[in-house]
Amino acid sequence: MVRGRFAPSPTGALHAGSLVAALASWLDARALQGEWLVRIEDIDGPRCIEGAAANILQQLALCGLHPDGEVLYQSSRNNIYQQALNQLIGRGLAYPCACTRKEIEEHQASLGWSLARHQTAVYPGTCKSGLNGKAARAWRFNVSQWSKLRGSPEVHWIDRRLGTQLQNVQDEVGDFVVKRADGMWAYQLAVVVDDAEQGITHVVRGEDLTDNTARQFLLQEALGFAHPHYMHTPLVLGANGEKLSKQNEAKVLDLSSSKAICFAMQAAASTLGLSALAQPANASVALDEALNIWTQEWSQRYVRAKP
Numbered sequence: 441m442v443r444g445r446f447a448p449s450p451t452g453a454l455h456a457g458s459l460v461a462a463l464a465s466w467l468d469a470r471a472l473q474g475e476w477l478v479r480i481e482d483i484d485g486p487r488c489i490e491g492a493a494a495n496i497l498q499q500l501a502l503c504g505l506h507p508d509g510e511v512l513y514q515s516s517r518n519n520i521y522q523q524a525l526n527q528l529i530g531r532g533l534a535y536p537c538a539c540t541r542k543e544i545e546e547h548q549a550s551l552g553w554s555l556a557r558h559q560t561a562v563y564p565g566t567c568k569s570g571l572n573g574k575a576a577r578a579w580r581f582n583v584s585q586w587s588k589l590r591g592s593p594e595v596h597w598i599d600r601r602l603g604t605q606l607q608n609v610q611d612e613v614g615d616f617v618v619k620r621a622d623g624m625w626a627y628q629l630a631v632v633v634d635d636a637e638q639g640i641t642h643v644v645r646g647e648d649l650t651d652n653t654a655r656q657f658l659l660q661e662a663l664g665f666a667h668p669h670y671m672h673t674p675l676v677l678g679a680n681g682e683k684l685s686k687q688n689e690a691k692v693l694d695l696s697s698s699k700a701i702c703f704a705m706q707a708a709a710s711t712l713g714l715s716a717l718a719q720p721a722n723a724s725v726a727l728d729e730a731l732n733i734w735t736q737e738w739s740q741r742y743v744r745a746k747p
């Protein structure tokens with residue numbers, strides 16, 4: 441069974457950018473005649489806003505995007521993530537880290553690493569051989585150990601839209617955090633565990649998450665999970681050329697009337713390169729028709745074209 445998902449963080453209402461990801465994942469699941477699930481990624485407690493999850497679900501429903509099963513909340517899944525971490529620890533694939541961000545930056549500087557070149561802060565492996573009496577703050581995945589066991593630090597994967605991708609996680613990211621110093625679960629671990637447990641076969645999400653995929657591939661391997669197929673969709677850019685996000689005050693979608701909903705959905709579809717549709721008098725019929733036509737277009741582009 442093909443199964444896709446949309447996994448928003450409840451840090452605010454849906455905006456034009458998140459609606460694109462929602463629509464793309466919905467169309468993909470429909471085009472593949474599969475199920476579409478919604479997962480609320482509310483593990484980062486302090487950033488979540490009360491009522492935002494309910495609001496997002498209501499916005500999706502207004503847009504005709506209804507999940508085919510129960511909505512999953514990450515905040516209720518502490519034990520499951522801990523089991524996955526225990527499994528990694530038991531196999532020597534995760535270790536505690538006592539470093540503060542400042543210590544990591546100082547260590548990088550002493551090694552002559554420049555952040556500009558590496559972009560993401562590569563962890564230098566300070567605590568790999570022990571904590572030297574310091575208290576554990578976070579837990580890290582032992583990328584070099586797993587790379588040895590799997591035979592290569594390079595992760596190759598194929599994005600259904602962007603094509604072949606390659607990342608050397610050991611060099612470009614290093615041993616990444618799976619449980620944070622504040623006790624919260626890292627995005628990478630929670631996503632991998634949830635995608636596997638929900639039986640997600642097709643992940644469709646925004647392009648800004650593309651470079652997380654190699655890390656998720658390694659965790660999937662180490663935990664014995666199958667890899668889903670991945671597709672990363674275009675982002676909606678703000679006037680400053682940066683990705684629209686709740687942080688840079690993307691405008692809340694106007695879904696106050698059938699006409700406004702059609703307008704918002706047309707904008708999302710056009711970001712995905714789907715055709716614009718004339719708007720008949722009855723907007724809710726138009727939305728149903730539009731979703732059907734966009735599903736066919738999606739199918740021609742991403743399903744039938746590729747085996």
Ligand SMILES: [Zn+2]
Nearest residue numbers: 537538539567
């Ligand atoms: Zn450390």
